[in-house]
Amino acid sequence: MHLLSDRLTAEDYDEAVELFYDRNWTDGLPIVLPTPRRVQALIEHVGRDPQESLGDIPPKGGAATIEKLAVNAVMGGCRPEHFPVVLAAIEAMLAPEHNLNGVLQTTHMCVSLVIVNGPIARALRINSRDGVFGNGYRGNGAIGRGVRLALWNLGGAFPWDTDKSTLSHPAEYAFCIAEEEEDNPWRPLHVDRGCPEGSDAVTVFACEGPHSVFCYGAPEEMLHVLADSMCTLGNNNLHVLGQTLVVLNPLNAEEFAKRGWSKDDVRLYLWENARRSVRDVRACGAVHDQFRKMEIDAGRYPPRYDLDNPTTRVPVTARPEDIHIVVAGGRSYFAAVLPGWGGFGGFAVTRPIRRSR
């Protein structure tokens, strides 16, 4: 196999990893060395031309070739079977509606979350249950970090340079979960988004870290808490709409389903009730108004709301379908809300995972 990447040598692992630090080729953590043998194994697994490019990664525009993505995936700890998921995630992030260029450089603290659906999630032991956003699982860790390292090395948005995230969050190292599909009364996310039942897919969505929501009881009680948690004045959605994510645990979802609530029923209720008055929103200050005006001028803020009336209640998204609902986590009392970047981008994109040939 002919590979184009520059070849380097070191006397031992310690010397090699220090070279990665010196050249700013790692995110702050040590890496697995991308030896030619390891990199070739990933490329052979997917059976694609090493020089096929999925696109240019912003802001610096490094070509996301299969070869370069394999190098970075190895560094993140991926085995060959993880690599198709990395490729699908990068392909999804490069869709225009995700606005990866903006996501990687905005002052907002959003990070692109990778959500894996389908039988591949279970086969690769990508966690979808207790501690789903946390540590302990190679699938979540290696795929998540492989994706982030590819963005780091090929996109080159660094926090001391053009990545202007004011605070960011730890998911910059890895941000990958699977949806729980077995202990879930509803259709999975990727099927809602047009993929066939039983297929494998990745959905990416740029969002804040998960905010805990103490969510237990009857459907109306859970919805009351969720709706309130989704429309805090500090999140972008309330001011500039866009999309948002709600993660219900399997027990939450079971309770809804037992009482006859479909996922769309939940979504519609949240859209109608996760709202704040114009009086509350206006009290945030003139800058918030300016951003809202920008979205109105861009045609992304529907004109149906009377923003001059202080009692008007404004939603967090323009449409119910912009509230994404995923089932994951342990069977317990907690759900999570993950607000998005707003109307500027980071929107959810789903791509099928191409299994190896």
Next chain:
Amino acid sequence: MTIEFLSPVWPEQAAPRPAKRRPASLEGATIALVDDNLDVPFTTHLESLVEARHGAKVRRLVKPSGTAPSPPALIAEAAEADVAVVGIGL
């Protein structure tokens, strides 16, 4: 034992084109003021100051969105000016 491994980055591209020479004065110079559409009142104020204090001719170029790169046509138009002001945020 020597270990061989692959670079995760592409080789550095050729150096970008050098910037135009700065004019000695802004008097009568054409300034491309790239409006990021993030803080329009501030940008309007800046435009009036540059015109009033320095006698420059401002050509204001408004980006469709402050959260996406400038379209190539806008960059080409800005490049025709003597000076360009970019990156106006909050």
